[in-house]
Amino acid sequence: MRKFALISLCLLMSLFLINCKDDVAPSYTITIEVNYPDGFTVADFPADVLVTATNTNNTRTTTVTAASDGNAIFELVEGNYNFTTSFAVNGNDGEEYIFNGIISNYSLISESALTMNLILANNSGGFILKEIYYAGSRTPENNGYYEDQFHEIYNNSGDTLYADGLCIASLDPNSSSKQTSWVDGNGELLDRLPLIYQAWMVPGNGTDHPILPGESFIIAVDGIDHQTDENGNPNSPVNLGNADWETYMEPSGKDLDASSVPNLTLVYTTITTIQDWLVPVYGPAEVLFRLPENDWESYVSDANNFMTKPGSTSSTEYLMIDKEFVIDAVECARLDRDERYQRLPVELDAGYTAIEAGSYSSLSVRRKAKMIIGNRVIYKDTNNSSEDFLHDLTPTPGVNPSSVEE
Template sequence: MKNNTFIPLLIAIGVALCSISCQKITDSLDTKTIDYLAVDIEAIPVLSGISSTEGLPVTLTNYTEKHQISTTLQAGVTTIDSIIPGLYTINVDGELLVGTEKYLLKGSVANVLLVPGNQHVKVNIDGAKVGPLAISEIFYAGTAPFYFRNQFYEITNNSDELVYVDGLHFANLHPTIATTNLPIWPEEDQGAYTYAQRVWKIPGKGRDYPLQPGESFTIAQFAANHKLPQYNPNSPIDASLSEFEFNMNNPSFPDQPAVDMEHVFYNGRAAKGTVPQYLTSVFGGAFAIFRIPEDESYDPVGNPNLQTRDLGTTGTTLYAKIPLRYVVDAVEAGHNESMSAAKRVPTVLDAGMTWVGATYNSLGVRRKRIGQRANGTPILMDTNNSTEDFERQVVPQFRYHGQGIPSWSRAF
């Protein structure tokens, strides 16, 4: 009997106390006097090669109070004054120059309660190297009825310096199509890799393929004139002057004069596999170009540490690990705008997604032009966000923006 009386009494006291404290919190929002806080932000770089985040912009946003403060990170810990107590999202996002190399770095912490006694926040900063090369146009959707041999990928030197593309790697990432059922990768790899189904590379001895600022080259699935009767006269593209080709030794689609890409990896092997064709999804794949640092080697076939399964399945298919710091550019494409939440590419490489909205519609995606050099070659938009950077549903065309033709190209 005593217990039955005591419990309701406790509940009543608790309700009363809550009413008093909640009223105090409500009253504090309306008070004319605010005790501001000083908050310490410790930005911790987790990307290899980055030892300091000094100079990056940081923004603290209190969405409830519509209060925002932006400043620049200092070396070590950055102290920010005049913070209203409350719930904040902290974002670090910007470019950092390390020596001669540029990195795009990002980090965020959401819903941090900044109140007296909780005024030190750690933010992990990850990112990727910003390369001079940009994937400038992709045609993956194919042409009706069900013709996909005319896929191609154009890459432009978007910098102001000469670049040699010898040894540049090209990969299509896993999963092959955008899906909310994403793979599960090894936990210890988190934030360090992206994962490829197949990897190729441009041949050369190091200086065979110079690419001047504003010049571009094309890699074709099959470097033929697809408008010919034996292929598909409705094709929007003649790929016979492509610089490179993904040759799969298929007698029905014979090797063309374009330089053959070197095959690097497929399912744990250097061999191309038993199916004599290489196509990426007509719904839209995820693509990366990457380069190996001169003092490092990359062998995803011979080095088991550079292979992994999808741990979310029982399948035995092996995928190649690509260190994020190797990636020069990455683009993600999906079925349509609704698939933007089904990303495969880490946001530090591509924060968005592009699309053409249908298959076999003879349309592609193309990076936007934002300026030009003195010689008329284009400067292309490259914010590492494909939603913003690309025009969609365009009729594919080589060097649409007036890119230069490299001296070694057959199209020169």
């Protein structure tokens, strides 16, 4: 009897070990070849080019240093991955050159070899999206409240810039969890970007609104003190009663116009019935841009600047802008989905930032302070939001940090 029990126990343990072995995900070797842009050679790059693999199913990261031949070799378990790199090189001319690379949503199911084409970032300075508070807050009744959203736009250069004619909008689709339809026959993102909901512009004749180096301006969805106003939310983290601009949706007939805050110009909207600027609370892809010759009326009267969504039966027309119009762009991802799709071309943003606490969390994303010269903060701007932004912060519109951040 004892011998029979021992044999049975051994059989059970064997079955257990076999089942456990079956449950372990297989691992594969994947080689990422870092492909340098035209005009650059391996010798132009540092020896420690780091490539990071992020498993989008569990957000675990693995970082490998590329060898002298430009190949980074990973041993990874089966899964869905993003591969990224971002680094800077000081040229002989004394300038800093920043390079980004990304491969998104790669399904690793066998040994593989991929090429990562590096992009030279255009970080010449200018207007940047410094802080974006898109998540919104919750009311005492636990309802979602997004009317306290704001964007802070900052002059990151050493010159006086003019906000006149500067435009801001979000891209379609309204979430990074949706694969975009705006692609060409090869599945690559179009060179023209589709604007969703509303596009806004700072009015002026060209020199009406100077922004000095190190100064910024605030665009509020509703320019009120959200903590105390009867139309606000006492749980909101912000007072936007002193914002520089607000987005007043006059076509809806429902929006309240804050008399103390001037209105931006509504360039175009895909939906006229919503009472406020609809910034996606799950994570927008945001663009700052200028239209040709700052002539928005001529631009929106040209039918060639509109498209319906590819593959859709909807008649909704989206205003399209050339990616060359873009001054700054930020991809804000939705983290409660395993897959995240880029809506911005890699040369505009090679990464993403996000609110890990999720929508209606009263938190924002903000660029890192790269250096401080006198009283002026210079913010990090590598065209890679994964590197440039801090996240899950208490919103601080108009406030700059007092020390450099990593």
